Amino acid sequence: QVQLQESGPGLVEPSETLSLTCTVAGVSVTNDYWTWIRQPPGKGLEWMGYVSYSGSSNWDPSLKSRLTLSVDTSKNQVSLKFTSVTAADTAVYYCARLLGGGPFDHWGQGTLVTVSS
């Protein structure tokens, strides 16, 4: 079955770049679209953006200038780079598969990232 697992540093300093990886099992990342969603403490879910192996991508307009998403077929991973982070970017970050442009049908368990010095 399809499984996703996020990994990355739990703590990032303000103004630095957050880098996260999503390791995918059970399906090739060359298929479908892959997305990142975050949830700040005590708040709701926020879609950040999606990417596909073919190069299709889209981002939340408010995050576009800071966000880079990529697909690594050799490792079957999806990656996120998020620049100039602040305390407001503290959140649990989830990766998910975006099925045919429709719903997010498989999710990872999420990884908590705290932005603090």
Added chain:
Amino acid sequence: EIVLTQSPATLSASPGERATLSCRASQSVGSSLAWYQHKPGQAPRLLVYDASSRATGIPARFSGSGSGTDFTLTISTLEPEDSAFYYCQQRFKYYTFGQGTKLEI
């Protein structure tokens, strides 16, 4: 941005009862709405997509309805394991989520 408003914020119910969760969109999203179940520390789980289609492996007691701006997730016979947060999400324009309903059994 399309804003999704869920109600109630918290719903307390007993096993065997019926639960009705609502989601209202700030503008029409057609049938481009999904529902998710989320238990703390776990991966969110897709329940319903395209307003009324049950996802693979989801029990028949979960059903979705609605179109345009008003949507409903109904759990026909509550079980203790249904305690969770429930979120609606639209894909009509970008992707946004409701703020969630906490269901306590």
